[in-house]
Amino acid sequence: MSSGERGDQRxxxxxxxxxxxxxxxxxxxxxxxxxxxxxxxxILHFRPVWVPAxxxxxxxxxxxxxxxxxxFLLLAAxxxxxxxxxxxxxxxxxxxxxxxxxxIRFGPLVRGIHYWSANLLVIIMVLHMLxxxxxxxxxxxxxxxxxxxxxxxxxxxxxxxxxxxxxxDQLSYWATTIVLGMIGYLPLAGEPLAGAIRGGEQVGAATxxxxxxxxxxxxxxxxxxxxxxxxxxxxxxxxxxIPRAPGEAHDERPDRVLMVPNLLLREFCLALVLIATVMVMxxxxxxxxxxxxxxxxxxxPARAPWYFAGFQELLMHFHPVFAVLVIPxxxxxxxxxxxxxxxERDTSGIFMMSVQGRRLGLIAVLGAGIITPFLIVxxxxxxxxxxxxxxxxxxxxxxxxxxxxxAILPAAVYIxxxxxxxxxxxxxxxxxxxVLMTAFAxxxxxxxFFRGPGMALAWPWSL
Numbered sequence: 001m002s003s004g005e006r007g008d009q010r011x012x013x014x015x016x017x018x019x020x021x022x023x024x025x026x027x028x029x030x031x032x033x034x035x036x037x038x039x040x041x042x043i044l045h046f047r048p049v050w051v052p053a054x055x056x057x058x059x060x061x062x063x064x065x066x067x068x069x070x071x072f073l074l075l076a077a078x079x080x081x082x083x084x085x086x087x088x089x090x091x092x093x094x095x096x097x098x099x100x101x102x103x104i105r106f107g108p109l110v111r112g113i114h115y116w117s118a119n120l121l122v123i124i125m126v127l128h129m130l131x132x133x134x135x136x137x138x139x140x141x142x143x144x145x146x147x148x149x150x151x152x153x154x155x156x157x158x159x160x161x162x163x164x165x166x167x168x169d170q171l172s173y174w175a176t177t178i179v180l181g182m183i184g185y186l187p188l189a190g191e192p193l194a195g196a197i198r199g200g201e202q203v204g205a206a207t208x209x210x211x212x213x214x215x216x217x218x219x220x221x222x223x224x225x226x227x228x229x230x231x232x233x234x235x236x237x238x239x240x241x242i243p244r245a246p247g248e249a250h251d252e253r254p255d256r257v258l259m260v261p262n263l264l265l266r267e268f269c270l271a272l273v274l275i276a277t278v279m280v281m282x283x284x285x286x287x288x289x290x291x292x293x294x295x296x297x298x299x300x301p302a303r304a305p306w307y308f309a310g311f312q313e314l315l316m317h318f319h320p321v322f323a324v325l326v327i328p329x330x331x332x333x334x335x336x337x338x339x340x341x342x343x344e345r346d347t348s349g350i351f352m353m354s355v356q357g358r359r360l361g362l363i364a365v366l367g368a369g370i371i372t373p374f375l376i377v378x379x380x381x382x383x384x385x386x387x388x389x390x391x392x393x394x395x396x397x398x399x400x401x402x403x404x405x406x407a408i409l410p411a412a413v414y415i416x417x418x419x420x421x422x423x424x425x426x427x428x429x430x431x432x433x434x435v436l437m438t439a440f441a442x443x444x445x446x447x448x449f450f451r452g453p454g455m456a457l458a459w460p461w462s463l
Contacts, residue, residue, distance in 0.1 A: 047263065048235070050256040052242050056263045060135070060243050063270040064128035065234075069227070070271045071121040074278060076220065078114035086166065088212040090205050093168035094292040101289065112282025118160050120278065122307050125153050133338070133433070134361075136348035137241040143339035145233040150335055152226045157307060159219040162211040164305050165203070173293035174302040176211075177203050182304070182311060185320035202295060244349040300453045309447030310440050316447075316455060317379050319399030327403065331436070338433070344424040357427040364413065364431045368438035371409065376446055380457050410435045 054060065085104060087096045100107040129149055132138055138146035165176040180203065184194040199206025234240065242254055257263075304312045314323035347353040352361050385397040410432045417428040452458030 047259050048239065049259055051239060051259050051263050052254040053257045053262075054243050054254060055240050056257070056266060057243070058266065058270075061131060061240055062127075063267065064124055064131055065240075066267050066270060067124050067274050068121060068128060070274050071117045071124060071278075072223065072227070074113055074117040074275065075121070078110050078117070079216065081110050082114065083216065088166070088208055090168060090208060090293070093166060093208060097167045097169075097289060108286055109279070109282050112285070112287045113278055115287035116278050116281045116285070118163060119306075121156055122153075122160060125149075125156060129153065130437070134352050134430075135241055135243065136350060136353065138339040139241075139343075139346065139348040141237040142233070142241065145230060145237065146339045147336055148226060148230045148233060150332075152223065152230060155219060155222050155226065159215060159223065160307065161305065162215040162219065165208060165211045166215065167289055168208065168293045169290040170293055170297075170299055171288060171290045173203060173295070174298055175305050176207070177298075178302050178304045178312065179308055182308075182315065182320075182324050185315075185324045187321055187325065204295075241349045243351070246350055246354045248350075250346075250349070301451055301455050303448070303451065306444070306448040310444035313376075313443040313447030313451075316451075317376070318402055319395055321395065322399040322403050326399075331440075334433075338429075341425075341429065343426045343429075345426055347426050353426045353430055356423060357430055360417065360423070360427055360431045361434050364434040365438050367413075368409070368435045369442060372439045372442040373446070375406075376443070377457065409439075 082100065085096055085100045085107070087093060097111070100111055132146065132149070161176070161179060165172050180194045180198055183197070184190045186193065195201070197207070197210065198204070199210055242251060244250065303309065311324065311328065314327060317323075318327065345353075347357075352358040379402075383402075385401050386392075386394070389397040389401065413435055414428050414432045417423045417431060418425065446457075449460045450457055452462070
């Protein structure tokens, strides 16, 4: 069969499927043909027959959304396998992980794939949301899908945290203790909430059962529902945002190509590369497993999981109420309302909004990347608001004052750009968001890699 005949066959197949959707399920009497039409129609709802040619460029989306789905499937597959071995009780949990590592063929590989997939999923999802933001994929009909994506990221973090405890070793036990202790700082509801999650005064058997139930049942059901909703919203918005150059108008009739094989082949190849990468990482870098959990002996330092290290670092610089409630709440509210701000221009599809926006974004990254480490070191060794404000309450000297001073940087960026540079609020808001995201990335790196005994600053190679 010639290439032209194959193209005609795919075109006629696409037309037949579209007619089946528009006119109704005109199914043939032959069982094999009927099943084929049903399957093709189901696939069509997940991916359209035709897609804009510009959207399938790898450098537009980097395949981050599809990579997230592949990692979730790897987590589901390896998690199901580990369920046959794992025992959710303090007396048997650690031993079951040791047995998986030492007695079961390919056990270390399965656990390694699960471990690295979980960590990579957080990174890939953050990069995916960053890509969506920087390409204006949160505007127009995609506004609410941004909110769904943030909710997905939240439940991925919760799922990772609940799975982190299950090995029941020193690392996981005390990391969970640290995170639940952070929840306890919440005013009024903190301690009751942390106690309800623990199921007692400290992390124990009840905590393990609760985390196991959420990690293996509740979490996956919520994630699957949110992912299905997220994909459906993308489909309703006619796919991802179409890229365009600064000053270029929206293309109302973009060139389109068949999803099969153009997009499907790219996604399939990317999935194979990702799976191979995870397997290589699992072979050469085994999932960590320390000594069995000992509630009576805390390691020094006791760190939260790396994806919560930024919040633990905030506790080193702000009053607990500000570190675990005020600052995170303001950040989440700000992210949720980003799509609903009234912007001066429609910049959807334009990378970083404009040439000026790219320049300002680079300056924001460099500025926040230099100033934030300086402030961390200064607060560690020189700044002491409690001594400078004698008699002031800790809420004022350790909370309100340093938080207000920290807010000056992003606020100054926005005000300066709006008044001095005369830029649109699109670019000014983007620069402010980039400043905050860079600052939190630096805080996460500091908490994960630069805190030694007693949570004092230290070089990673000296730990």
